[in-house]
Amino acid sequence: MLVRLLDSVARFVGKRVVLSVEQQQRLAAWRALPASRFSQPWANSRCVVMDVETSGLDLRNDRLISIGAVAVVHGRIALGDSYSVVLQQDVASTRENILLHGISGSAQRDGMPAADALLGFLEYLGKDTLVAFHVTFDETMLRRAMRDYLGLSFKYPWLDLAYLMPALNPALAGKHRTLDDWVTAFGISIDARHDALADALATAQLWQVATTQAARNKIFTFEELCDLEQAQRWVYEIS
Numbered sequence: 484m485l486v487r488l489l490d491s492v493a494r495f496v497g498k499r500v501v502l503s504v505e506q507q508q509r510l511a512a513w514r515a516l517p518a519s520r521f522s523q524p525w526a527n528s529r530c531v532v533m534d535v536e537t538s539g540l541d542l543r544n545d546r547l548i549s550i551g552a553v554a555v556v557h558g559r560i561a562l563g564d565s566y567s568v569v570l571q572q573d574v575a576s577t578r579e580n581i582l583l584h585g586i587s588g589s590a591q592r593d594g595m596p597a598a599d600a601l602l603g604f605l606e607y608l609g610k611d612t613l614v615a616f617h618v619t620f621d622e623t624m625l626r627r628a629m630r631d632y633l634g635l636s637f638k639y640p641w642l643d644l645a646y647l648m649p650a651l652n653p654a655l656a657g658k659h660r661t662l663d664d665w666v667t668a669f670g671i672s673i674d675a676r677h678d679a680l681a682d683a684l685a686t687a688q689l690w691q692v693a694t695t696q697a698a699r700n701k702i703f704t705f706e707e708l709c710d711l712e713q714a715q716r717w718v719y720e721i722s
Contacts, residue, residue, distance in 0.1 A: 497635070500633060508588075515681060516610045519610045521612070521640060523704060524704050524705075526698075527695055528556060528705075529556045529564075529609075530554070530705075531552050531553075531608050531613055532615065532690055533679075534552075534615065534620050536584040536678070536681035538580055539571075539580060541564055545624075547572075547624045547625065548591060548594075549568060549594075549679045550570075550600070551568075552566045552607065554611075555691065557690065565645055568600045569591060570594050570600045571592065571593070571597060575587075584677045589650075598623060600627060601629055612642060612719045613639060614642045614643075614644065614687075614690050615644070616645050616662045617662075618645070619643075626638075645660075648693060650711045652696070671688045693708075694708075706718040
């Protein structure tokens with residue numbers, strides 16, 4: 484246990500996160516990257532579709548366990564451009580939780596130190612647009628981990644397929660609320676549900692459906708999709 488604590492490169496001292504010099508340099512290099520431009524067309528750019536696995540659904544107390552992400556480059560899924568990591572846990576999640584995502588207790592305890600796992604994700608992401616299904620959960624868990632282990636306020640632009648798909652497919656909106664609903668509707672298979680990388684890959688295929696449909700409606704940029712998403716959020720709020 485002492486060795487593990489010494490090997491942990493990011494930790495709290497009171498409320499202050501302490502990073503090694505190398506980690507500080509990696510974080511500074513990411514911060515220095517130019518910001519993503521929402522005005523650019525997705526067909527000429529790279530975006531990152533991601534999913535997470537956690538120790539539970541409590542946004543305040545549960546922990547981020549794994550991140551899975553795949554890039555969509557110029558509209559095509561780039562299988563060789565992916566990221567998958569298990570964050571090292573001091574204490575493994577419950578048996579019921581392990582049965583859900585399949586990440587064993589030993590795999591959790593032997594995972595990558597959280598600060599390095601998160602820095603690796605930032606380096607993989609660059610400053611490209613993030614896409615997910617039900618962004619609120621993924622974003623909250625990721626932001627809390629970034630704050631706790633890197634001291635980073637991760638305020639970042641996302642696109643949420645949980646709102647885009649109903650906006651693009653109003654006839655299906657009432658009956659389709661979950662990722663399973665939408666992937667089934669479009670014949671997308673998920674090899675291992677509740678595996679972060681597998682879910683990210685299925686979500687990336689759903690993203691391809693969304694952008695194809697958007698193009699038919701002469702919607703070509705991330706900014707236009709963001710406007711469509713926000714309009715659908717408003718519809719849900721008043722319904």
